[in-house]
Amino acid sequence: MSETSRPMIDEVDLMIDNARLRDELEPYRDDSIDDPTMRYMPLPVENEYLASILAWERAPALPIRDWFNPPLQIPAPDALDDETLSSTLQRTIAKLKSQRIVLSCTDHLSDRELYRVIYRDILPCCEKKVAVEGNELEWRCVDDSETWLTYYADAVERRRFQEEHQIDLPKAKKPRYRRDAR
Structure with a gap:
């Protein structure tokens, strides 16, 4: 086989994979599969995109605690003293990371507050547990725009929000706690 014929075979394989993925996605067909930007994707990128959609559609929706074997059970926040809670929190965050669950916007929360968010x-x-390489579930630990604007929004984001909503913004502050929950 010559060197020049190999790319043609790869292209044929990619086209066959593309057809197979599209056939398997047919029962789930919606606008995401017919996205017009896909016309501009190289075939390997399109196949990766279609495979990720298929993985999403087939993924089971499970309570996050059941993503672990055995299911992740942690003590109630009120049952722990501060020292035990902090060490349990660190172990729990590490376990969440092991399942590609990352926490963001946690620096405004005390350890006990963050533990409660995880527990409750x-x-x-x-959530859907999607087994796609490089896929993460990001859990933003901010439940309102005021907290986000106060601790996490940069100057540009704050200005845009103010222009869009025509409101006075809360004063920007540095979060009280520094942790690397990612």
């Missing part, structure tokens, strides 16, 4: 909001929440 994150672990029981049903």
Whole structure:
């Protein structure tokens, strides 16, 4: 086989994969599959995109605690003293990272507040567990625009928000706690 015929075979393989992916996606067909920007994607990128959509469609929606084997159970926040809670929080964040669950916007929360968010909001929440390389579930620990504007929005984001909503902004502050939850 000559060197010049190899790219043609790869292209044929890519086209066959593309047709297979499109066939498998047919039951889930919607606008994301017919996205006009896909016309400009190189075939390998399009196939990767289609494979990620297929993985999403087939992924089970499970409570995050059930993404672990055995399911991740942590003690209630009120059952722990501050020292035990802090060490349990660090272990829990590491376990979440092991399943590609990353926490962002956590620096305004104390350890106990963040632990409560994990215990009350994150672990029981049903999310799709998508097994695609490089895929992460980011959980933003901000529940309102005021907190985001106060601690996390940069000057440009703050200005845009103010122009869009015509409101007075809260004073920007540095978060009280520094942690690398990512």
